[in-house]
Amino acid sequence: MLPMRIVKRQEPLGFGGSFFVIFSALVVSLLLSAFLLFLGGTPPVRGMSVLFQGAFGSRWALEDSVLKAIPIFLCSLGVAVAFRLKIWNIGAEGQFALGAIGATWIALSFPAWPKHFLLPAMIVMAMVGGGLWGLIPALLRQRLKTNEIIVTLMMNYIAILLLDYLVYGVWKDPRSFGFPMTPMFSEQAIVGKIGSTSINWGLAHCLILGLVVWVFFRFTRVGFEIKASGDNVRAARYAGLPYDRLVVLVMVLSGALAGWAGFLEASATVNRLQPSIMVGYGYTAIVVAWLARLHPASIGVAAILLAGLRVGVESLQLDLQVPSAFGGIIEGLILLTVLAGGLFTHYRFAWRRKI
């Protein structure tokens, strides 16, 4: 018999302890990733150093990491809103696509509108697109108790194909030499960069929206109702909370935030709509949300970390020919170890006493 046993804690683990557990989980997952590099014939120490240098080692790398963190942060914020209610919105990827599609539609239809008018219109349409993609699974769940996990996931596939359909078909740039992309947006439809950096003003959107979500959960009645219902659905129903309406609300909010991310990616990053914007930010967002325990400020930190890993994997690919799929491995391992570490929030190991 093992000399240790698992005992329930009197009090859940505090902030410092949780931080230590998550940090250990990250270390374990990075060690496992290094081992996989070794199995793949890459020197592991050199590989991990290239990964971190590539992610945070230079000004250019750091800017790129922040740039990629912007869409991940917004998607993750959305995912976290839904997860608070224990609604499993796996559809950030599709909602992101619909956001980009909605914004593009406005940008291509009214290219001559003044900037202060065009950009808000694009944002609104992006939120409508993403929100709609969240509303459908929410209504199906509310009315028919259809499993939202699979519906949101299927809608990811459908959204990506819809985006493909548009850029290969009706929206295709006639001067793109056959490449699937829309024409470049007009100057007014582009979110600019901050000063001399390569980072766009989407960063400011992130700060504002992060604050809004934090205030929403901390200080508003509906935010409290969502948290309470997420902790205990039956008790919440008993207390008369409008659970079914909350489901629709969080899914629409969640989709709208991911849609906003899609708007920024199309407008600020690539200045047009093209299939290459679909790189799985919506799935990384789930890892980030869970890593950050759904807290907005922590989501910011985790988003930069995971975005950095993506950037680092790019240098790993360039310098040491490691396949880009390595990024997925690290993300999967981080999520698994952080989940496993969650045990220590409510339990701890104790020595067995000799009788």
Place this chain on the structure above:
Amino acid sequence: MTGEIVIALLAATVQSGTPILFATLGEIFTEKSGVLNLGVEGVMILGALAGFVVARQTGNPTLGFFAAGLVGSLATAIHGMVCLWFCGNQVVSGLALTILGTGLANYLGTTFIGTAAPGFTPFAVPLLSAIPVIGQIFFQHDPLVYVSYLIPPVMWLFFARTRFGLGLRAAGEYPAAATAAGLNVRAYRWLGIVGGGFFMGLGGAYLSLAYTHLWTSSLTAGRGWIAVALVIFAFWRPGRAVFGAYLFGGIMALQLRLQASGTQLPSSILLMLPYVLTVIVLVLSSWRKRTSDEPASLGVNIAPAD
């Protein structure tokens, strides 16, 4: 002439449905023990790679097929560790397994992209294949299809008529009562997870060893997720899973034919069909949920071991 086309389409339906059938049966086996495993997509692609690599290195596709099953079990054991030892959330753990499995398969499989391996070839069953229509649709396939015919009845017998099957179902329905009755719920859930993973791996191997004889990184293309949806459609019954799997096999076969026939419909719209159908099928099955055999404690973890 039209009759021949329909028969060919139905035969293709059986073939396209087979990998989904394996995966759906695997997920039913796991969910019956009370564990939700959303990692099917990742496990399938790992199985596809394992089967392909072993068949390629040994020249023996049968060996590859079993290796895929074993790798499937190993991969789902990760889910077992997180959910049964560490009481991690089953939804998130399954998603993580899909992310990890997809990444791992693409990472390890890079060098094999575009290469071929010896796979299974069609083998007409004597006598049965001579039956008009039925024989042509069901008995002129590769041996793996015949294996897939045997699993649903065997699985049904296992659940309905054996002690272990009863124990597995008890672990999924009411773990507290099962524990009180002296059953080791944790062990039964391990059986559900690892046993189910074996079938998911086989489903993946069907794609790389029979459906195609090639390795590409996007071989599964959402079939694992369709399998998760089909478990609900099948009301957790192995027999109904067959109908579900062939429904999707049919739509995929039809989609390929339409694409080949040079239709006016854009390919992205055609490719949407299976995913749209999944949503429709889910909506339809949620209408009559009462008749389903959903395990009462599906997705609920048991307290950590002492």
